[in-house]
Amino acid sequence: MANNVHAQARATAVLEAPVIGPGHDFETVTETVAQIPLAKRTPLGWVLGFLIGLSLLMLLQASLGYLVVKGIGIWGTNIPVGWAFPIVNFVWWIGIGHAGTLISAILLLFKQQWRMSISRFAEAMTIFAVACAAIFPVFHTGRPWLAAYWLFPYPNTMALWPQFRSPLIWDVFAVSTYATVSIVFWYVGLVPDLATMRDRAASRVKKVVFGLFSLGWRGSARHWHRYEVASLILAGLSTPLVLSVHTVVSFDFAVSVMPGWHATIFPPYFVAGAIYSGFAMVLTLAIPIRAAYRLEDLITMRHIDNMAKVMLATGLMVGYGYTMEAFYAWYSGSFYEQQMMWNRMFGPYGWSYWMLISINVGMVQFLWFKSVRENTKLLFVISLLVNVGMWLERFVIVVTTLARDFIPSSWGMYYPTFWDFATYFGTIGLFLTLFFLFIRFVPMISMFEVRTLLPQAKVETDHHGGH
Amino acid sequence: MGGTEAMAHAAERENPLYGVMAEFDSVQALVDASKRAVAAGFTKMEAYSPIPVEELNDIIHRKRTKLSQIVLAGGLTGMATGFAMQYWMSAVDYPMNIGGRPYATWTAFVVPSYELTILFSALAAAIGMFALNGLPQPYHPVFNVERFSMASSDKFFLVIESADPRFDHGGTTRFLGEQGAKGVYDVAA
Numbered sequence: 167m168a169n170n171v172h173a174q175a176r177a178t179a180v181l182e183a184p185v186i187g188p189g190h191d192f193e194t195v196t197e198t199v200a201q202i203p204l205a206k207r208t209p210l211g212w213v214l215g216f217l218i219g220l221s222l223l224m225l226l227q228a229s230l231g232y233l234v235v236k237g238i239g240i241w242g243t244n245i246p247v248g249w250a251f252p253i254v255n256f257v258w259w260i261g262i263g264h265a266g267t268l269i270s271a272i273l274l275l276f277k278q279q280w281r282m283s284i285s286r287f288a289e290a291m292t293i294f295a296v297a298c299a300a301i302f303p304v305f306h307t308g309r310p311w312l313a314a315y316w317l318f319p320y321p322n323t324m325a326l327w328p329q330f331r332s333p334l335i336w337d338v339f340a341v342s343t344y345a346t347v348s349i350v351f352w353y354v355g356l357v358p359d360l361a362t363m364r365d366r367a368a369s370r371v372k373k374v375v376f377g378l379f380s381l382g383w384r385g386s387a388r389h390w391h392r393y394e395v396a397s398l399i400l401a402g403l404s405t406p407l408v409l410s411v412h413t414v415v416s417f418d419f420a421v422s423v424m425p426g427w428h429a430t431i432f433p434p435y436f437v438a439g440a441i442y443s444g445f446a447m448v449l450t451l452a453i454p455i456r457a458a459y460r461l462e463d464l465i466t467m468r469h470i471d472n473m474a475k476v477m478l479a480t481g482l483m484v485g486y487g488y489t490m491e492a493f494y495a496w497y498s499g500s501f502y503e504q505q506m507m508w509n510r511m512f513g514p515y516g517w518s519y520w521m522l523i524s525i526n527v528g529m530v531q532f533l534w535f536k537s538v539r540e541n542t543k544l545l546f547v548i549s550l551l552v553n554v555g556m557w558l559e560r561f562v563i564v565v566t567t568l569a570r571d572f573i574p575s576s577w578g579m580y581y582p583t584f585w586d587f588a589t590y591f592g593t594i595g596l597f598l599t600l601f602f603l604f605i606r607f608v609p610m611i612s613m614f615e616v617r618t619l620l621p622q623a624k625v626e627t628d629h630h631g632g633h
Numbered sequence: 634m635g636g637t638e639a640m641a642h643a644a645e646r647e648n649p650l651y652g653v654m655a656e657f658d659s660v661q662a663l664v665d666a667s668k669r670a671v672a673a674g675f676t677k678m679e680a681y682s683p684i685p686v687e688e689l690n691d692i693i694h695r696k697r698t699k700l701s702q703i704v705l706a707g708g709l710t711g712m713a714t715g716f717a718m719q720y721w722m723s724a725v726d727y728p729m730n731i732g733g734r735p736y737a738t739w740t741a742f743v744v745p746s747y748e749l750t751i752l753f754s755a756l757a758a759a760i761g762m763f764a765l766n767g768l769p770q771p772y773h774p775v776f777n778v779e780r781f782s783m784a785s786s787d788k789f790f791l792v793i794e795s796a797d798p799r800f801d802h803g804g805t806t807r808f809l810g811e812q813g814a815k816g817v818y819d820v821a822a
Binding site for chain 1: 682734
């Protein structure tokens with residue numbers, strides 16, 4: 167009985183765990199966030215992190231420069247594995263982006279208030295991840311300067327149009343729409359906060375720059391009314407969009423007839439995997455940032471706990487996907503499907519399959535324990551490993567199927583080269599560089615949304631009867 | 634007395650007044666003051682707050698935005714553009730027999746059309762919101778009041794414009810002062 171009461175008290179405590187630390191008002195919340203981009207001194211940790219990102223970005227420039235000069239032969243990608251690192255990395259980055267849209271759009275529609283303090287930088291993560299993703303298919307064409315008319319319906323002198331019956335072209339539309347809408351949604355969300363920055367900036371340059379980007383926002387009742395309607399509509403539009411993006415990405419595989427790809431489970435399985443890896447990336451970024459910038463009051467343990475739970479839930483869905491893949495391979499009765507699954511588990515790339523299973527099915531179970539979810543250091547390591555696991559998942563899907571298809575005479579192994587890794591780590595550099603610039607120059611937490619969470623923001627409509 | 638009043642009038646003509654601005658400490662005070670100003674018969678006014686307050690629009694403007702209709706029009710345009718473009722390119726301008734399928738494979742055209750529907754709707758929502766709000770707008774008289782820089786942090790403001798038929802400088806200033814304002818300022822045009 168006493169135990170029961172204790173459990174109940176704990177349950178209430180969890181339910182009421184604040185999404186914002188105690189003792190805050192409008193001014194302290196605003197100051198906590200606004201002082202980071204307005205600070206004159208740049209923290210040393212920022213400089214070091216930025217330099218790491220910038221070095222890797224230069225590696226990307228070198229890799230892509232060499233690729234343009236030499237051709238994609240510098241990568242290990244070759245027949246039969248004509249889709250290798252570029253597609254693995256593309257799907258990995260696109261997937262990471264999904265958590266940002268889930269947090270900013272889907273959780274907005276569900277009125278999940280805890281999303282407010284993490285949505286801004288999760289959305290930034292989305293935009294930067296999509297930018298990294300886009301590099302791969304464009305450069306995988308080998309002649310990126312021709313990609314304009316290969317990928318888009320661009321009126322060219324040969325009067326050729328894209329092949330609209332191909333999922334690859336659907337992907338172009340899905341990803342470019344996703345990138346555009348994510349940027350628009352992010353910028354719309356920024357405008358009121360940029361106005362706050364304009365009003366608080368001390369230096370003339372910052373006043374002018376923030377002033378230009380805030381477009382003259384005044385926060386009038388009419389402004390806010392239209393703004394709220396626009397935000398809700400954008401969230402409503404982003405929700406079906408984000409679900410469609412990874413669905414279309416999975417069509418690249420599912421619409422083909424290759425064993426291991428031709429499966430109806432692919433769309434939901436890909437979307438779940440995308441959100442799983444995206445939340446892992448949000449945690450990977452949020453845990454060090456909240457510690458470095460002392461944002462524990464705004465990104466509370468409740469946020470960390472919720473994100474870990476979402477990661478666990480989507481991780482279990484992904485695990486279900488792996489189970490069903492194996493089950494269908496057996497149940498299909500198709501010799502080629504069964505051979506593919508056996509080869510995936512015990513063939514030359516078997517190590518990658520078992521690594522992925524041990525992370526995404528095994529390790530993720532630790533998140534059932536509250537003590538693990540409360541340990542930010544451990545959670546940081548887990549979220550990093552989840553990113554590795556999800557990268558391996560795409561590697562397994564892409565490479566094992568292509569390396570051994572229907573006829574043994576067409577089998578062949580794939581080995582990544584130095585330039586494969588250089589390009590991949592180079593995009594991580596691009597991501598880090600953009601992210602470090604973002605946290606230095608843009609308010610990384612949505613100040614106006616967090617203000618609405620404070621008791622100060624409550625209005626009683628029938629107060630004083632209005633006379 | 635008459636002399637100073639004439640001087641004030643002359644000054645007003647030289648520095649035309651946009652309106653009078655009252656500063657409040659809480660969102661509740663702003664909502665209450667807005668209600669009383671509406672009850673007092675003022676029509677040309679605007680409330681400014683660092684957070685969205687849906688009640689203020691209901692009290693002062695009493696009408697919803699037509700943004701949702703703009704977005705619907707944008708979405709339908711996007712869908713029509715998607716289908717028309719793909720049909721024209723695949724069936725009219727350069728028909729190509731691919732695997733014996735019909736030229737107008739509308740089921741395959743669904744995905745790009747779906748994406749263009751969302752793209753056009755989202756752009757209509759964002760651009761429509763900014764356009765209806767009259768943004769970008771580099772200059773607005775309210776920015777002439779120094780205290781107004783707090784409107785984006787933690788202070789709340791109510792402006793009654795001089796264009797209001799019931800506006801009279803002294804009377805309106807007094808009215809706003811009686812509503813519990815922490816300060817009442819003239820807003821130069």
